[in-house]
Amino acid sequence: MYLTEYHHHTDNSIDSKANMEEVCKQAIVKGIDEICFTDHYSVNPKLPTYGHMDFDIYFSQIKYCQDKFKDDLTVKAGIELCEPHLMQEEYHEVLSQLEIDFILGSVHNINEEKLRKFMNEREKNEAYQKYFEEVYSLVSSADIDVLAHLDLMKRYAVQTKGNYAFTDFQEILHAILEKAVERDIGIEINTSGLSNEHVGEAFPTREILKLYKHLGGEILTIGSDSHHAHTVGNHLEGALQMARQAEFTHVYTFTKRKLNRLLAVPGT
Ligand SMILES: [Zn+2]
Numbered sequence: 001m002y003l004t005e006y007h008h009h010t011d012n013s014i015d016s017k018a019n020m021e022e023v024c025k026q027a028i029v030k031g032i033d034e035i036c037f038t039d040h041y042s043v044n045p046k047l048p049t050y051g052h053m054d055f056d057i058y059f060s061q062i063k064y065c066q067d068k069f070k071d072d073l074t075v076k077a078g079i080e081l082c083e084p085h086l087m088q089e090e091y092h093e094v095l096s097q098l099e100i101d102f103i104l105g106s107v108h109n110i111n112e113e114k115l116r117k118f119m120n121e122r123e124k125n126e127a128y129q130k131y132f133e134e135v136y137s138l139v140s141s142a143d144i145d146v147l148a149h150l151d152l153m154k155r156y157a158v159q160t161k162g163n164y165a166f167t168d169f170q171e172i173l174h175a176i177l178e179k180a181v182e183r184d185i186g187i188e189i190n191t192s193g194l195s196n197e198h199v200g201e202a203f204p205t206r207e208i209l210k211l212y213k214h215l216g217g218e219i220l221t222i223g224s225d226s227h228h229a230h231t232v233g234n235h236l237e238g239a240l241q242m243a244r245q246a247e248f249t250h251v252y253t254f255t256k257r258k259l260n261r262l263l264a265v266p267g268t
């Protein structure tokens with residue numbers, strides 16, 4: 001059984017203190033075979049993630065870990081972009097110079113406002129709708145491999161305004177997933193919601209996974225979105241179970257932005 005962790009942060013992200021080498025060691029202890037680091041990056045000076053990433057340091061750490069752990073762990077260089085459908089030229093200019101294996105695209109802000117604040121200041125369903133519309137814009141034009149944590153907004157609403165009902169947003173979710181399939185963009189099972197006692201479910205839900213599959217979507221990655229070494233690969237088993245339940249037969253990995261391996265979902 002080949003286990004993959006395709007969403008992990010280190011101290012190259014503004015909100016993590018995790019040491020990359022330590023994350024790799026813990027990944028090996030947990031039986032993970034391949035890890036893709038996906039530290040935050042933004043070209044927008046108004047966003048909190050701006051200005052933290054130093055690509056020379058990031059890539060030298062990745063190279064060091066690739067060499068050091070080559071017998072036990074495959075290490076990939078990914079990146080998680082904030083709103084990559086905006087300022088596309090600026091993103092392209094930077095990213096085209098780099099040997100990136102994998103790009104995750106995320107909506108973390110709407111009109112440069114953090115999601116939590118955006119939700120707090122609006123009526124619940126209006127905020128969810130606006131969030132999904134932003135995700136639709138992202139998936140319609142951004143140059144990414146996989147859409148991160150598709151229904152992330154619920155993280156910022158469960159404790160105050162509550163979770164959303166799939167049936168209330170079926171139309172926009174359908175449009176997002178149809179566009180992803182059309183543009184060969186994958187989705188991820190992000191298990192950080194399972195690690196959060198208030199959320200208690202993955203991003204996205206099983207219904208969304210099933211809809212993506214139903215619309216012809218095949219490209220699926222799994223990641224914990226962990227910001228600590230000791231939580232690497234958290235709830236990986238649960239994610240694989242979800243993938244099986246949604247009838248996915250494979251989990252994907254990437255090399256230099258190409259789908260390079262189809263891994264059978266264990267148990268199928
Ligand atoms: Zn994110």
Ligand SMILES: [Zn+2]
Binds near residue numbers: 038
């Ligand atoms: Zn992340």
